[in-house]
Amino acid sequence: MIFKWIILLAVVFLVFWLFKPFQRRQKHSADTAARAAENMVRCAYCGVHHPESESITGNGHNFCCAEHSRLYSQSRSRRE
Numbered sequence: 001m002i003f004k005w006i007i008l009l010a011v012v013f014l015v016f017w018l019f020k021p022f023q024r025r026q027k028h029s030a031d032t033a034a035r036a037a038e039n040m041v042r043c044a045y046c047g048v049h050h051p052e053s054e055s056i057t058g059n060g061h062n063f064c065c066a067e068h069s070r071l072y073s074q075s076r077s078r079r080e
C-alpha cells in the first residue's frame, strides 16, 4: 500500500520536474521574441551584436559605443 503512494509521489514529482523547464523556456522565448523584433546590428570594431537603437552609426558602419567608432576610424585612417 505504501509502495503505491511512493510511486504516486514520484509521478507527481516527475510531472512538476518536466513541466518547470518548459514554463521557463516559454517565458524565455517570449523575451527573445520581443527582443528579436528589434533589428540587431554588429559592431564593426569588436564584432559584438547589439540592438540597432543602441548602436552608434558612423562612416556607414554600426558601433556598440562611441569609443569603438573612434577607434575604428583611427585604425582605418592609419591603414590608408
Ligand SMILES: [Zn+2]
Pocket (backbone or CB within 6 Å): 043, 044, 045, 046, 047, 048, 063, 064, 065, 068
Ligand atoms: Zn564594439
